Amino acid sequence: MSVEVTEQVAPQPDATQGPLVRLRGIKKYFPITRGIIFQRRVGNVHAVDGIDLDIYPGETVGLVGETGCGKSTLARVIMRLYDATDGSIEFEGRDITRLKGKALRELRRNMQMIFQDPFASLNPRKTVGSIIGAPYRLHGTVPRNKIKSEVQQLMELVGLSPEHYNRYPHEFSGGQRQRIGVARSLALRPKLIVCDEPVSALDVSVQAQILNLLEDLQDEFNLTYLFIAHDLSVVKHVSDRVSVMYLGKIVEMAPGDTLYMDPKHPYTGALLSAVPIPDPDLAESKKRIILEGDVPSPIDPPSGCRFHPRCPNAQLPKCSEEEPELRPFHPGQVAACHFPLEDRAVIGATGG
Amino acid sequence: MPEPLLEVKDLRVHFPTEDGLVKAVDGVSFSLQPGETLGVVGESGSGKSVTFLTVMGLITSSQAVIEGEVIFQGQDLLKLPKDEMRNIRGSKISMIFQDPMTSLHPFYKVGYQIAEAIRTHQDVGKKEAHDQSVEMLRRVGIPKPEERADQYPHEFSGGMRQRAMIAMALSLNPDMLIADEPTTALDVTVQAQILDLVDRLRAEFNASVVIITHDLGVVAEHCDDIQVMYAGKIVEFGDRRDIYYGSHHPYTWGLLRSISRLDSASKERLQPIKGLPPSLIYVPPGCAFHPRCPYVFDRCRTEIPRLLPTDGHHASACHLTLADKERIFQGEVVVRR
Numbered sequence: 001m002s003v004e005v006t007e008q009v010a011p012q013p014d015a016t017q018g019p020l021v022r023l024r025g026i027k028k029y030f031p032i033t034r035g036i037i038f039q040r041r042v043g044n045v046h047a048v049d050g051i052d053l054d055i056y057p058g059e060t061v062g063l064v065g066e067t068g069c070g071k072s073t074l075a076r077v078i079m080r081l082y083d084a085t086d087g088s089i090e091f092e093g094r095d096i097t098r099l100k101g102k103a104l105r106e107l108r109r110n111m112q113m114i115f116q117d118p119f120a121s122l123n124p125r126k127t128v129g130s131i132i133g134a135p136y137r138l139h140g141t142v143p144r145n146k147i148k149s150e151v152q153q154l155m156e157l158v159g160l161s162p163e164h165y166n167r168y169p170h171e172f173s174g175g176q177r178q179r180i181g182v183a184r185s186l187a188l189r190p191k192l193i194v195c196d197e198p199v200s201a202l203d204v205s206v207q208a209q210i211l212n213l214l215e216d217l218q219d220e221f222n223l224t225y226l227f228i229a230h231d232l233s234v235v236k237h238v239s240d241r242v243s244v245m246y247l248g249k250i251v252e253m254a255p256g257d258t259l260y261m262d263p264k265h266p267y268t269g270a271l272l273s274a275v276p277i278p279d280p281d282l283a284e285s286k287k288r289i290i291l292e293g294d295v296p297s298p299i300d301p302p303s304g305c306r307f308h309p310r311c312p313n314a315q316l317p318k319c320s321e322e323e324p325e326l327r328p329f330h331p332g333q334v335a336a337c338h339f340p341l342e343d344r345a346v347i348g349a350t351g352g
Numbered sequence: 353m354p355e356p357l358l359e360v361k362d363l364r365v366h367f368p369t370e371d372g373l374v375k376a377v378d379g380v381s382f383s384l385q386p387g388e389t390l391g392v393v394g395e396s397g398s399g400k401s402v403t404f405l406t407v408m409g410l411i412t413s414s415q416a417v418i419e420g421e422v423i424f425q426g427q428d429l430l431k432l433p434k435d436e437m438r439n440i441r442g443s444k445i446s447m448i449f450q451d452p453m454t455s456l457h458p459f460y461k462v463g464y465q466i467a468e469a470i471r472t473h474q475d476v477g478k479k480e481a482h483d484q485s486v487e488m489l490r491r492v493g494i495p496k497p498e499e500r501a502d503q504y505p506h507e508f509s510g511g512m513r514q515r516a517m518i519a520m521a522l523s524l525n526p527d528m529l530i531a532d533e534p535t536t537a538l539d540v541t542v543q544a545q546i547l548d549l550v551d552r553l554r555a556e557f558n559a560s561v562v563i564i565t566h567d568l569g570v571v572a573e574h575c576d577d578i579q580v581m582y583a584g585k586i587v588e589f590g591d592r593r594d595i596y597y598g599s600h601h602p603y604t605w606g607l608l609r610s611i612s613r614l615d616s617a618s619k620e621r622l623q624p625i626k627g628l629p630p631s632l633i634y635v636p637p638g639c640a641f642h643p644r645c646p647y648v649f650d651r652c653r654t655e656i657p658r659l660l661p662t663d664g665h666h667a668s669a670c671h672l673t674l675a676d677k678e679r680i681f682q683g684e685v686v687v688r689r
Contacts, residue, residue: 066539067510173628174396203395203566208610208624215621230539233569237612237619260614274544276569278611280592283573290548291541293495294509 018093019054020192020224021078026051026087028070028077032299046298047073049248050087057191060218060225062239062256064232064271068295070248071228075194078226079113080104091192109139112185116197118177122169128155128180129165135187154183158213175206182213186221194226199234211238233275236260241332244268247298247306250326254333262343264335266313269346287346305338313339355426356383357527357560358407363420365399365406372633376402376416378584386527389554389561391571391592393607394581397629400564403581404530406430408447409437425527443473446521450533452513456505463489463501466520473524488519491556492549511542518549525557532564547574568607572596580604583630583640586659590666597686600668600677602645605685639671647672647680 029044048070055061063071076082078089080096088097096107112135115121122131133151136142142150152162158179169177178198185193195214199207215238217223229235235242236256244252244259244267252265263269270289277283291310296302302309308319315338324336365377377399384390392400405411407422409429422429424445429437449455457465466485470476476484482501489497492515505513514534521529531550535543551574554561563571571578571592578595580588580603588601599605606625627644630636636643642652651671661667662674670677 066541175628204568205395205566205607205610205625208612208622211612212622212624215619232540233612233614236614237616237622240619256619257617271541272614274541275614276540276543276547276567276572277614278569278572278596278608279615280572280596282615288544290544294511294542 017057019090020057020092021053021055021226022090022093023051023053023078024088024090026053026074026077026089027085028073028082029085043299046248046301048077049298049301051248051250053243053250055192055224055226057224058218058222059240060227060238062235062242063226063228063245064230064235064242065245066230066295068247068298069245070298071245072196074245075113075196075226075228079111079194080107105139109141109188110190111192111194112188112190114178114181114185114193114195114198117201118174118181119169119201121181122177124169127166127168128160128172131169131180132183132187135184139188141188150187151183154186157186157217158183159209173206174202175209178202178206178210179213182210182217186217189221190223192224192226194228196228197230198227200229200231207234214238231275232271244271247295247301249306249336251307251337252333252335253326254330254335258330258333262330262333262341263346264329264333264340265307265337266311266339266341267307268335269341270312272346289346305336313341315339354385357386357388357425358384359421359423360403360407361421361423363403363406363422364418365402365411366417367415368417369633373417374632375584375635376632377406378635380420380581380584380586382579382586382589384528384560384562386560387554387558388577389551389563389575391575391578392562392564392581393566393568393571393578395566395629397583397632398581399584399632400581401532404447404532404562404564408445408530409441439473442469442526443524444526445528445530446524446526447530447532448514448517448521448534450536452510452517452537453505455517456513458505461502461504462508462516466501466516466523469520470523485519485523488523489516492516492519492522492553493545494519510538511545514538514542514546515549518546518553522553522557522559526559528560528562529554530562530564533566534563535570536565536567543570550574567611568595568604569611569613580607583635584632585640585669587641587670588668589659590668594666598666598678599681599685600662600666600674601670602647602672602680603641604668605681606644608685639669647676 026048027050028048029046031041032043033039034042065071077084084097088095099107129151132154133147136147152165155162160179199210227235227238239256242256242259243250246267252268263272270291273286273289289312293310304320304322305324308314318338324338326334326336328334361381363377363380367374367376380403394400418430463482463485466488467481470481470484486497486501489500494500494515535546550561563575565571575592577591579586582603588604609623612622625644630640638654639652639657642648657669657671659667659669
């Protein structure tokens, strides 16, 4: 089937409502130290290096990039699991960058996280009931004698059988464990759920079940998702808007279909061409952009455009000296590149 | 037709456990030609890994009840004594695994680990084995192989480690390479690099390759033939065009429909296969897929479908008529064209 790039496929965020999350100039550096007693700072890992992002209520923002690009660090900064080195985070118009103590605890009710590894993120010694019920006990939003029935309702909601309340995580398959993680994140009826690679450890057939579940829950509870993955096809599938991250910066942001048809940043093009397509003819007609090497070290990122050492289109010296700014292309699309790709540079005329 | 490199005949691998007999592989037959790439697709627990671990001689009769024949270059591997099997493993057949983090030894240098494999099978000195391992690292595209050979696995990235594993697997120029989920733990960009590398080396070394995966997308570009497994049996077999453009089994349809495709519209609903794979102790009677199959009818519940060819090559194990299969595939499964 064909995907037309038109204005209406770009779900423009509702401008009358303020963003749920508003990030401005977020930076997170991890210090590298030498010495045991007198620790000297000898450098920084620039994990996240200046990110502006608005997430509007009810939408799904996808975040895609290779291992080490800083996508999980960004998620943890938003969740306030890490403190930002610089920049500001607003949640519902309130600055939460330096929130502490009780106020932070209350904020956490509104934002929850689903993790990648359903084997490592559930305590093997606790029953499913106590894992899902833990948020209630910690936050006291439900009286103790009602917790069990609430948990069983949640289990039913995510497609687990409520009779399994007293079972342990090892008795469940990978997909079912991920459902437990989803149920736990829903317990406090949060507004924002950050999904950090929620399906990459699962079989394809189970991935589809979890993705559909997340979609249903979004409709039912009007949830807002930040969806992180390294697989562009999964991210595109669930997201209204997709941000592509490379070495701590957002290099391109666009509605999923625009990104697929007309990627502007060569890195997006390379990610697209790497995604396997379950169609031999289409796969052969696709233009391959194979990236050489790995992501450079974020300790000492390349000068100018950070992608230039691996970029097939790089033109020196401009790309190695001048850092490109994000600028608009198609409706809803911004990209940071001096020499952007032509329209339909990757997929060619195979859309129909 | 040339002599096949590998011929598996009615292989059965059953594990006795406290709860009952686990029929991990239950009557699997296929053959592999020299220089061919075979994709083996199925969910966790479909028996795809166990089949090839048995071919490798890594599951033996002390662990499981093994029946059938595994003919490799005219010899039945299941009847070979342990030390002869050891000679074949590594030099004639080698394997790379899913997790490159855990399959290299963290205490030994990468170059040493590759040289060790070479010295086990060939009468060469330490120096020469080391030089060969550096050369292999170069051929799999690792920059500065001389320096890299002297590093430990933790100094390698995930993609690099998988390249080192491939270097080790190919260092003895095997006739057959088995790749068990070689890219599942890796980024998509690295996945594309690794699959291209496997493809290039297959031509260069003239080896046969088996790629085991749960993702039908991965094998579309790189495999000649594809075999789909479910509950220890092959349910469909064909060349890749048969599978992607004219599949004949409801399970394959389910796998195809559950992939989130780049070329479908955003937010289009996926259609996962309902339910879970069956227990391999209590396999459902009749067709093992019938409890999850949307097209089930009476015959499916009682009679086990046989893997029957529709034309010379393409075969499927399903009771639906050929006309029904084609109508359903064209009407409900094809997403484009």
